[in-house]
Every structure is written in structure tokens, then in C-alpha cells.
Amino acid sequence: MKLKRLSFTFFNFAIGFFAIAIITIFITLSSQKVSTQLFKSHLNFLENQRFYSYINEIKNISILLDNLQYNLSYTCDLNDVTELEKISYYSPQIASIQLTTHSGKKCSDHRDRSSLYSHPLQYIPLDPQIMLIANKNNSQSILQYNKNIIGGTITVDIVQQPNNPLLTKLPKNSWLQMIEGNQTTLFTGDPTSAISKIFSNEHVRGDIQNIIEPILTMSLNNKAWLKYYSTPTVINTYRAQIQPYLLLLLALFTSAFIFLCYRRYHSASIIKFLVENAIKQNHLIPYYQAIVDANKQQICGYEVLIRWETKKGKVIFPDEFIPQCETNGVITPLTFQLINTVAKDIRKLEMLHQGKPLPYYFSINLSASVIQDPKLVEITRNALQHYKVKAHNLAFELTERAPIKDIELASHVCQKLNDMGIQIKLDDVGNGYCDFLALQKLQATTIKIDKIFIDELDCNNKNSIVSSLVAFADKAEVEVVAEGVETTEQAECLLTMGIHYHQGFLYSKPQPFTNILKIYQSKNVI
Structure with missing residues (x-):
């Protein structure tokens, strides 16, 4: 199952084309x-x-x-x-x-x-x-x-x-x-x-x-x-001759315009309905990918990655539905449900740990619209209290897909989360809307370097973007996590640059909670 709708770029292009065509036809007729x-x-x-x-x-x-x-x-x-x-x-x-x-x-x-x-x-x-x-x-x-x-x-x-x-x-x-x-x-x-x-x-x-x-x-x-x-008769006769064709084109372009609008609206409505239904039926499942301290070769946390598991068992990745969720406003109830699910999973692990708090954090991705929603604080507090989970076990990562429109409101929400003991991290720094102003305003404690920079990592280049981010992080006194680490060469290079928190397929792929639970039960360690 792969959900798609007309892209925003194509829709704008098509609308612009048909609008110009329709205006041109009207002008030609008159x-x-x-x-x-x-x-x-x-x-x-x-x-x-x-x-x-x-x-x-x-x-x-x-x-x-x-x-x-x-x-x-x-x-x-x-x-x-x-x-x-x-x-x-x-x-x-x-x-x-x-x-x-x-x-x-x-x-x-x-x-x-x-x-x-x-x-x-x-x-x-x-x-x-x-x-x-x-x-x-x-x-x-x-x-x-x-x-x-x-x-x-x-x-x-x-x-x-x-x-x-x-x-x-x-x-x-x-x-x-x-x-x-x-x-x-x-x-x-x-x-x-x-x-x-x-x-x-x-x-x-x-x-x-x-x-x-x-x-x-x-x-x-x-x-x-x-x-x-x-003579003027020529143009008048010509206009009369082409008028039926122009009217036909006008009807076709208008029909295409209406069809595109309907398809966009209808597609968006279907996706919204399916996602809302998936939320109700708990088909949006958190997967967990380990974040490792490469110096100690120990897991220090997990990033929570959402997956859509259909009734037929097929897994839909977030790139295929999260952008539509953000557009349709469904991302907020999805995130609120995810917070409760993750808190519940943390509590299950604590019960196997004799009820003691876990030494790991679980980082949940937040879109710009969610970080600007004051209800986030209330939902998070209620989830922690209901499942008796410590605040340090939960963290939020601000994703880069859209800019924050009201940075002051987002800063106020983050301040309340920080007061609760929940850390804020900036995801994909250097490759999105998360900038250094957001780092300051949102009081983030960690920045995550996007995989695209790790793929192009060159340890011989001391002036690389990664080196610049490390230097900035040292001055700002924030931690750095490298995403997308897939080879030992990348890991060794990052360690020489002073980055020892790694995340990627070299250490672990995203796994459903049942796998994490089995590992913990067998080794008594996550």
C-alpha cells in the first residue's frame, strides 16, 4: 500500500498553466x-x-x-x-x-x-x-x-x-x-x-x-x-471561425482545473481518513533505533520512528504518509498517541527492570506544528504520570520538514518541557529549517547531524561541514549525535572528530518494540 497525492509543486504548476490558458482564451475572445x-x-x-x-x-x-x-x-x-x-x-x-x-x-x-x-x-x-x-x-x-x-x-x-x-x-x-x-x-x-x-x-x-x-x-x-x-473583415471572420475551438479549449481547461482541485481535495481527504482510522486501530507502530556511545560501545538511548502496519502486514514508511499528515493536520493526534504508546513501552521495560528507572532516553520526533501546540505539555505530563515514567526517559526531536512560524510560542512550550526534565534535540541540523536561532530559542541540548553529511564524510578535510558543526557544538555546549552511520570507517572518523554518539545501521536497524522486549528479556539489557 503506497499512498500518494498530487505534489504541491506539480499542482501549483498545473493551476498556473490552466489559469494563464483560460485568461488568454478570454482575452483572445474579447x-x-x-x-x-x-x-x-x-x-x-x-x-x-x-x-x-x-x-x-x-x-x-x-x-x-x-x-x-x-x-x-x-x-x-x-x-x-x-x-x-x-x-x-x-x-x-x-x-x-x-x-x-x-x-x-x-x-x-x-x-x-x-x-x-x-x-x-x-x-x-x-x-x-x-x-x-x-x-x-x-x-x-x-x-x-x-x-x-x-x-x-x-x-x-x-x-x-x-x-x-x-x-x-x-x-x-x-x-x-x-x-x-x-x-x-x-x-x-x-x-x-x-x-x-x-x-x-x-x-x-x-x-x-x-x-x-x-x-x-x-x-x-x-x-x-x-x-x-x-481589411478588418478578415480578423472579424477569423475570430468567428476560431471561437468554437477556443470555447472548447476553455471548457477542457476548466474541466481539467476542476478535476485537479477535486483530485487534490479528494486524495487529501482519503489520506486523512485512513490515517485517522489507523490511529484509532493502533496501526501506527513505533519502531526503535538504538543511539550508541561508540567509545563505550553501549546503548544510551533510542530514536522512535513511526511505521504504518496495515491489516495485511505490510509496513509503510513515514516518508510516504507523514508529509500528508502534516498538511492535513493529522500529525498532532498521531504524535499525541505516539507519546502515550512510547510511555507505555517504557513502563513495560521498567517492570522487567524491577521497576527501576531505565538509564536510556526515548526520543520522539515532533513536527513544527506540534511543537507550537500548548497541549503537547499537558499530553506529555499526563502520559508520564499515568505510566509512572521519569521525565529523563523521554526526549523530543524537532524535525526539519517545515519552519516554525511562531518561534516565541514554540520557545514557551519547550521551556515548560525543559522544566519537566524533558530534553529538546534538533534533528538533521544543516539540512533543513532547524537553524542556530532555533537552537538558542528552544534551549536544545543536542544536535543531530543529517545522514547526507555522514555519507560525504572525509576525515582528511578539516574544514568540512561536520567539523564546523562540531566546533559550534563545543562552543554552545551541546551534544552531537551522528545519524546514518553505516561503516566502521565512518564511525572511526567521527570518533577522531570528537563525535561519539552514533546512530545507524552499523549498530542497529529500527526494530518493533517486541524485538526490543525479547532482547531485554534474554540479556537483561536493552
Whole structure:
């Protein structure tokens, strides 16, 4: 059994994303400026696709012409015409094809090519082999490809690519395409439209181009400029066309937002219910890990580590449910129950010790919210009195998972615990929210060095973080416990640094109380 919910980080990211998306959609639906910018981006994307489709057509035609050149006699006889007709017929991307031999002879696939072009000829070269030519009505540009082959030159007019799909859905008289280059201007659009007539008028064309801004300007091979002009009808029509899609996205994003909120709330509620139920059924079991005086090789205390034992016997580790307990506020009743359970276990051991107080302390982890709860003092006092346990047998470790919001209130609670004889320890110092201000305010008597620093321990480095913590502890007159000691090398290194209280797998793994009880019964020592 592994309990999970949406992480706080992911939830914030998702909420932010959907909020921005929803706001953007609302602005697009209501703002002419945003709609215009969206239209520009959409038009630019589709025009780039059309341009590169032409480039790919040219590459394919070039390969066909490489093969064709070996089938021609370059005399423009019937065989050459047949070969030209054949390649034109079987190549849908070719509108017309013409051969010009080195001797000046010309032949084609018998299409009237001259009738296609405007007179006088208007063209814009894009490179030495490719040019744009205005058609007879100057209502579209023809892409022409010239390739030098063995016996002459092949000229191919490439079939016009389908119009930009974005423009086909707009009123025909609402837009105009203009291609400028080589001191030539080619137009594409409805020649009867008002906007076309304006630009076609030689007397006003120069002034109008300075007044009317193109809605899109795009470079073609750095040799020409493709420009689109439009009337306000274009944006209004475009907004009407995309509105259903935007509303659909709005519905999807809103649904996703609601789902995330529901899932977060529902997941948190389930976890809270399960933990509360586990508390009632005593399924949250304390495990005990020995804290050893490495100089004397004797146990001096235990850290209490909570485990969740399910009905099926599976053990859930605290990292999987404690953060949710802290978020949901369940950590406080969990901790209060744990204090009573630990006090009860201590009393059982004392009974085997002929009722004498034990020479060990049992350290219970406290989250920041619990240390700020005044009820902690009352719960602890009642547990000690009920089970007749001495205060020195109990200690509290402040964990690092969250900061203390009210340090003065926490200090007041710790002062009352100290007055009772209960020690306060700071857990995972150097790797969390437990800082040296907390050490002073909470009157802690012990600091515990996090395992991450023990893993990177280097006895040859006198300026390590561990060395700094030891130096600080000496000045502050507090004890130091090293957590996560797993090798003899680490233990020996810590001893040379003056740290003789160790905790880790080298000495003992966390064990349920039944194991501790058996060891004590057999050896009369914990």
C-alpha cells in the first residue's frame, strides 16, 4: 500500500498553466489586438509550410530531370516531345515543361505557355534556378524552375500549391497577397476587390504602401518579401471561425482545473481518513533505533520512528504518509498517541527492570506544528504520570520538514518541557529549517547531524561541514549525535572528530518494540 497525492509543486504548476490558458482564451475572445496577433502567427506558420512544400516539389522534380536528360536526343524531334509529355503527364507537380537545346531549338509538352504569363514579363528571381513569374492577370505568381542538363536547359512551371487554408475560409475581397523583389510587385488575390484596385493604381500605390501596414511580412529566400494586406473583415471572420475551438479549449481547461482541485481535495481527504482510522486501530507502530556511545560501545538511548502496519502486514514508511499528515493536520493526534504508546513501552521495560528507572532516553520526533501546540505539555505530563515514567526517559526531536512560524510560542512550550526534565534535540541540523536561532530559542541540548553529511564524510578535510558543526557544538555546549552511520570507517572518523554518539545501521536497524522486549528479556539489557 503506497499512498500518494498530487505534489504541491506539480499542482501549483498545473493551476498556473490552466489559469494563464483560460485568461488568454478570454482575452483572445474579447480583444481585437490579440486576435490579430494570433491570426498573424497562424498565417505565418501556414505560409512557411507552403513555401517549404514548393522547395520539396523542386527537389523531387530535379531528381526526375536527372533521369530524363539521358532519354532526350536534344533535337526537339517527336521522341523529345513524347518524353516531355510523358514526364508532365505522370508528374502532377509539373504544370508545363519546356526544353531549350544548346542550339536554340525549343519544344514542350504542347501547352500554350506564353498565354500564362503577363506582358510585359514580370518576374522575381529567388535564386539562379528559381523565379516567380506573374501570370496573365497578375492574380497569382507562377513558380518556375530552370535546370541545366546535358544538351540544354529544362524549364518547368510548378503547379500552384493550394491556397493558404486560412485564406480560403475568408471573404475573397478581404485580402491581398503581394510579393516584392527585383523592383517588381506581384499580386495574388481577387483583382476586383477594393484593396486590389488600390494597390493596382499606379498613382496611389507608393503612398498607400506607406499608410497601410501589412498584416504579415515574410522573407522568401532572402530575395523577395511576401506581404499580406487585409481589411478588418478578415480578423472579424477569423475570430468567428476560431471561437468554437477556443470555447472548447476553455471548457477542457476548466474541466481539467476542476478535476485537479477535486483530485487534490479528494486524495487529501482519503489520506486523512485512513490515517485517522489507523490511529484509532493502533496501526501506527513505533519502531526503535538504538543511539550508541561508540567509545563505550553501549546503548544510551533510542530514536522512535513511526511505521504504518496495515491489516495485511505490510509496513509503510513515514516518508510516504507523514508529509500528508502534516498538511492535513493529522500529525498532532498521531504524535499525541505516539507519546502515550512510547510511555507505555517504557513502563513495560521498567517492570522487567524491577521497576527501576531505565538509564536510556526515548526520543520522539515532533513536527513544527506540534511543537507550537500548548497541549503537547499537558499530553506529555499526563502520559508520564499515568505510566509512572521519569521525565529523563523521554526526549523530543524537532524535525526539519517545515519552519516554525511562531518561534516565541514554540520557545514557551519547550521551556515548560525543559522544566519537566524533558530534553529538546534538533534533528538533521544543516539540512533543513532547524537553524542556530532555533537552537538558542528552544534551549536544545543536542544536535543531530543529517545522514547526507555522514555519507560525504572525509576525515582528511578539516574544514568540512561536520567539523564546523562540531566546533559550534563545543562552543554552545551541546551534544552531537551522528545519524546514518553505516561503516566502521565512518564511525572511526567521527570518533577522531570528537563525535561519539552514533546512530545507524552499523549498530542497529529500527526494530518493533517486541524485538526490543525479547532482547531485554534474554540479556537483561536493552
